[in-house]
Amino acid sequence: MKNLTWMAGCMFLLAACGGGSGGNSPSAVTPDPADDEASGGETVEGAITGRVLTALDDAPLADAEITLLDTAGATLASTRSGVDGNYRFDGLSTSDVFQILIAFESYLSETYSGVQFASVGAGDTVSVEPVRLVSNDNAGDGSLTGTITGAVDGLALGGLTLEFIRGINNRDGELVATTTTDDDGSYTVSNLPYGNYTCIIVGVGLETTYTTVYVVGGTERGDQNGTISPSVTAGETRIVLTWGESPSDLDSHLTGPGLDGAAPFHVFYRQKVAPGINLDVDDTSSFGPETVTIADSRPGVLRYTVHRYSSGAPGALSASDAKVQVIRSSGIVAEFFVPQGEGNIWSVFDIVDGTIQPLGVVSERTSVDDYFAPETRIDERRAHASPLLEKKGTP
Secondary structure (H helix, E strand, C coil), rough: CCCCCCCCCCCCCCCCCCCCCCCCCCCCCCCCCCCHHHHCCCEEEEEEEEEEECCCCCCCCCCCEEEECCCCCCCEEEEEECCCCCCEEEEECCCCCCCEECCCCCCCCCEEEECCCCCCCCCEEEEEECCEEEEEHHHCCEEEEEEECCCCCCCCCCCCCEEEEEEEEECCCCCCEEEECCCCCCEEEEEEEEEEEEEEECCCECCCCEEEEEEEEEEEECCCEECCCCCCCCCCCEEECCCCCCCCCCCEEECCCCHHHHCEEECCCCCEEEECCCECCCCCCCCCEEEEEEECCCCCCEEEEEECCCCCCCCCCCCCEEEEEEEEEEECCCCCEEECCCEEEECCCCCCCCCCEEEEEEEEEHHHHHHHHHHHHHHHHHCCCCCCCCCCCCH
């Protein structure tokens, strides 16, 4: 299954802490003193990080103008992307909703809507999806083709409705095109003006999903794909990992304490089942999906991490377009985009008593312990004396 960058079916972007922005220092935002009650009446501040790339070759776009707006369109702060295309805004009220306007000379400007913190805590950071700008040299109409697949089996799905709205994560805009997937899960949309679009994927018994696609004038863009999950029953949690073409193999790892005094569990490609937990699909050839389903709530600290199994440069994981989506019976409750950093393991989040606690750290894996929360690491070291990575040979 191929899946380029796609948005989740929930406005909330949970913290996925990024590295330095590489950009100029942004204007500070004055926090709203009337913040979330969870903060005890004190203002809780967070940060937003992102990256700007060129649509044709995924090259970092330096010196792009990045403007932070409120929902009414008023400017709150501005900055510019660094040489690595990264940008950052600090001092944000975690109870507010934001828009981001990205502009660069001779490129079509884009608006990223509905950026919101879903958890409150000092230092929270939201890493948003990389934005790919299309040059005015590629103006005009183009077309999109892609395939939509199921999250729990990777199989193509026909009969789905796809709706397209101009802009990134735009849920309320005017529909500019509608189509349905064929029996083989494929679709084609023609005569769309160049730029980014939000594609809404809808199917009976499936969780509505939002994915970003982009059009280049005068061409047909392939691999504008998406993944959609069956609806989740009460008590279940489903975690869906997708990524880009490179690195080809990312692996999801879910760990936690065993039940009733049993050894800690570790669900991944070599151990796909634990009591009440299942690795539904493991993808080894780019794009995903790689999906874990948890049947019910469990005591203790569960940790979800993503490991770059394929060899690559230190920043290859951060450049992978990896995204993690968490789905419960109420819908898509959290979404994480891989932050910037060097290393082959992304610690995404913990689940503590059913609550998702973002981690958002990219680092280098040093031992099997790195997949576990500190509370379960000692027992896990005793339980696993053999080498961990033995799927296709040492990467």
